[in-house]
Amino acid sequence: MGWPATSSDLNPIQNLWDYIDKKLTHHRPSTAHExxxxxxxxxxxxxxxxxxxxxxxxxxxxxxxxxxxxxxAAKY
Incomplete structure:
Protein backbone atom coordinates (compact mmCIF):
# COMPACT_ATOMS: atom_id res chain seq x y z
CA MET A 1 0.00 0.00 0.00
CA GLY A 2 1.53 3.31 -0.98
CA TRP A 3 1.02 6.70 0.63
CA PRO A 4 3.09 9.84 1.03
CA ALA A 5 5.79 9.64 3.70
CA THR A 6 4.39 12.78 5.29
CA SER A 7 0.96 11.26 5.88
CA SER A 8 0.65 11.55 9.64
CA ASP A 9 -2.85 10.06 9.36
CA LEU A 10 -1.27 6.74 8.43
CA ASN A 11 1.88 7.04 10.47
CA PRO A 12 1.10 6.31 14.14
CA ILE A 13 4.73 6.71 15.19
CA GLN A 14 4.24 10.40 14.45
CA ASN A 15 2.02 10.56 17.54
CA LEU A 16 4.91 9.31 19.67
CA TRP A 17 7.29 11.86 18.19
CA ASP A 18 4.71 14.60 18.86
CA TYR A 19 4.61 13.48 22.50
CA ILE A 20 8.40 13.71 22.73
CA ASP A 21 8.49 17.04 20.90
CA LYS A 22 5.99 18.55 23.35
CA LYS A 23 8.04 17.34 26.31
CA LEU A 24 11.20 18.78 24.74
CA THR A 25 9.72 22.28 24.76
CA HIS A 26 10.33 22.33 28.51
CA HIS A 27 14.02 21.44 28.17
CA ARG A 28 16.97 23.29 26.70
CA PRO A 29 19.75 20.78 26.06
CA SER A 30 23.09 22.46 25.51
CA THR A 31 24.79 19.63 23.61
CA ALA A 32 23.77 17.03 21.04
CA HIS A 33 24.58 14.30 23.55
CA GLU A 34 22.32 15.86 26.18
CA ALA A 73 -8.67 13.12 8.28
CA ALA A 74 -10.11 14.60 11.44
CA LYS A 75 -9.64 13.04 14.87
CA TYR A 76 -9.98 9.28 15.07
Missing amino acids: HETIIKNFWSEIKPETCNRLAESMPRRLQSCIRVKGGT
Whole structure:
Protein backbone atom coordinates (compact mmCIF):
# COMPACT_ATOMS: atom_id res chain seq x y z
CA MET A 1 0.00 0.00 0.00
CA GLY A 2 1.53 3.31 -0.98
CA TRP A 3 1.02 6.70 0.63
CA PRO A 4 3.09 9.84 1.03
CA ALA A 5 5.79 9.64 3.70
CA THR A 6 4.39 12.78 5.29
CA SER A 7 0.96 11.26 5.88
CA SER A 8 0.65 11.55 9.64
CA ASP A 9 -2.85 10.06 9.36
CA LEU A 10 -1.27 6.74 8.43
CA ASN A 11 1.88 7.04 10.47
CA PRO A 12 1.10 6.31 14.14
CA ILE A 13 4.73 6.71 15.19
CA GLN A 14 4.24 10.40 14.45
CA ASN A 15 2.02 10.56 17.54
CA LEU A 16 4.91 9.31 19.67
CA TRP A 17 7.29 11.86 18.19
CA ASP A 18 4.71 14.60 18.86
CA TYR A 19 4.61 13.48 22.50
CA ILE A 20 8.40 13.71 22.73
CA ASP A 21 8.49 17.04 20.90
CA LYS A 22 5.99 18.55 23.35
CA LYS A 23 8.04 17.34 26.31
CA LEU A 24 11.20 18.78 24.74
CA THR A 25 9.72 22.28 24.76
CA HIS A 26 10.33 22.33 28.51
CA HIS A 27 14.02 21.44 28.17
CA ARG A 28 16.97 23.29 26.70
CA PRO A 29 19.75 20.78 26.06
CA SER A 30 23.09 22.46 25.51
CA THR A 31 24.79 19.63 23.61
CA ALA A 32 23.77 17.03 21.04
CA HIS A 33 24.58 14.30 23.55
CA GLU A 34 22.32 15.86 26.18
CA HIS A 35 19.55 16.21 23.57
CA GLU A 36 19.90 12.54 22.65
CA THR A 37 19.84 11.48 26.31
CA ILE A 38 16.68 13.49 27.00
CA ILE A 39 14.93 12.00 23.96
CA LYS A 40 15.92 8.47 24.99
CA ASN A 41 14.58 9.10 28.48
CA PHE A 42 11.26 10.37 27.14
CA TRP A 43 11.08 7.45 24.71
CA SER A 44 11.58 4.98 27.57
CA GLU A 45 8.61 6.55 29.41
CA ILE A 46 6.20 5.57 26.63
CA LYS A 47 4.10 2.70 27.88
CA PRO A 48 3.47 -0.41 25.76
CA GLU A 49 -0.27 0.29 26.12
CA THR A 50 0.22 3.57 24.29
CA CYS A 51 1.87 1.77 21.38
CA ASN A 52 -0.87 -0.87 21.39
CA ARG A 53 -3.58 1.81 21.25
CA LEU A 54 -1.84 3.45 18.30
CA ALA A 55 -1.55 0.12 16.48
CA GLU A 56 -5.20 -0.66 17.22
CA SER A 57 -6.21 2.74 15.84
CA MET A 58 -4.97 1.85 12.35
CA PRO A 59 -8.29 0.45 11.06
CA ARG A 60 -10.05 3.66 12.16
CA ARG A 61 -7.28 5.75 10.60
CA LEU A 62 -7.57 3.87 7.31
CA GLN A 63 -11.36 4.14 7.25
CA SER A 64 -11.15 7.84 7.99
CA CYS A 65 -8.62 8.35 5.21
CA ILE A 66 -10.83 6.41 2.80
CA ARG A 67 -13.86 8.45 3.89
CA VAL A 68 -12.12 11.74 3.06
CA LYS A 69 -10.72 10.28 -0.18
CA GLY A 70 -7.10 10.64 0.88
CA GLY A 71 -7.41 14.11 2.34
CA THR A 72 -6.44 14.98 5.87
CA ALA A 73 -8.67 13.12 8.28
CA ALA A 74 -10.11 14.60 11.44
CA LYS A 75 -9.64 13.04 14.87
CA TYR A 76 -9.98 9.28 15.07
